[in-house]
Amino acid sequence: MLPLELAFFIVMLELTVGSFASLAFLDLRRDTSRGFIVFQGWLYLIFAVLTLLAMNAFATPQLVHGHGLDDSWVRAQGPVVLLFALLMLPWNVLLWRDRPAADAKAGKRAQTPATRVTQARFALGTLTTLVGFGALFVDGMAYRPLADSHLGGAFVVGLFVCGGLALGGVMTAMLLGHWYLNTPTASGKPLEFATTLMLAALAFELVFTLFIGNSTARPTLATQTLAPGTTIVLQGGQYQIVTPTPAPAKSAQPSKNATSTPTPTARITPITTGAMWWLELMMGFLSPLVLGGVALYLTRGRSFQSATGMLYLCLAFIFIGEILGCGLLVTPAV
Numbered sequence: 001m002l003p004l005e006l007a008f009f010i011v012m013l014e015l016t017v018g019s020f021a022s023l024a025f026l027d028l029r030r031d032t033s034r035g036f037i038v039f040q041g042w043l044y045l046i047f048a049v050l051t052l053l054a055m056n057a058f059a060t061p062q063l064v065h066g067h068g069l070d071d072s073w074v075r076a077q078g079p080v081v082l083l084f085a086l087l088m089l090p091w092n093v094l095l096w097r098d099r100p101a102a103d104a105k106a107g108k109r110a111q112t113p114a115t116r117v118t119q120a121r122f123a124l125g126t127l128t129t130l131v132g133f134g135a136l137f138v139d140g141m142a143y144r145p146l147a148d149s150h151l152g153g154a155f156v157v158g159l160f161v162c163g164g165l166a167l168g169g170v171m172t173a174m175l176l177g178h179w180y181l182n183t184p185t186a187s188g189k190p191l192e193f194a195t196t197l198m199l200a201a202l203a204f205e206l207v208f209t210l211f212i213g214n215s216t217a218r219p220t221l222a223t224q225t226l227a228p229g230t231t232i233v234l235q236g237g238q239y240q241i242v243t244p245t246p247a248p249a250k251s252a253q254p255s256k257n258a259t260s261t262p263t264p265t266a267r268i269t270p271i272t273t274g275a276m277w278w279l280e281l282m283m284g285f286l287s288p289l290v291l292g293g294v295a296l297y298l299t300r301g302r303s304f305q306s307a308t309g310m311l312y313l314c315l316a317f318i319f320i321g322e323i324l325g326c327g328l329l330v331t332p333a334v
Contacts, residue, residue, distance in 0.1 A: 034095075040175060203289065205285070
């Protein structure tokens, strides 16, 4: 099992599901411009295709078998993720066909009676969102044995769902902030909603992370030939591997009393998992919570350009935090 590849798939699934969910919420509110909804709908469909490719490349049942995951839930992962991606296509088609919504401005859409096409899109968007959360739930259940020291792994499942809302919410909020550059007189309520959704999900994810427990992943058994005299010592949370190497002889015919003194060669791991956990805490949670709060304050003051800059930083920090968190979850414990 390769931690980086698995972490990439998990983060892509969280990003796609959370992004579409936040977009569907904004669509239900009917106070966001149709152009933004249409553009984001097709963009997130591309995200779904990339998620499917990542799943087939890194997270199939055959590739993750024997690494401590719940195989029954892993087998259910593929059909649910595929169904979620397929449902996004007719939702986008219904959105494109909803011509009355195209003629209504963002501020007046809530007052416009919903057509049958609009109602069908709302229903399908709600179903797609539920299936997306189902995909995160299935993945959380599949990966929960890797850290099931509290409540049978319930915190792992909550971590996946809240991680999706946090990452997808900040993606939608950041792109929505750019949309305000073209429509500076639009209402700031949609951006406030997306930012608040991101902050709430991030706060819950922080709580789940603090109580999740240590990873119980185990490495695949493998053999490795070590040179004679090699020693492996754990000092201060770091593994030190020392292999004595004979010193080269000074002459072709050494004297009988000559001896070779072994020269130790040490290799030390550059960073411990404890340091990575603190890096995840600082960059993935505390920093975006502060920056997100500033962005929400700026949005309420209609400083959309400055708020977008804060959301840019939030997106980068949350993405890094999700990669670190997922990587630590699936990294084998020794």
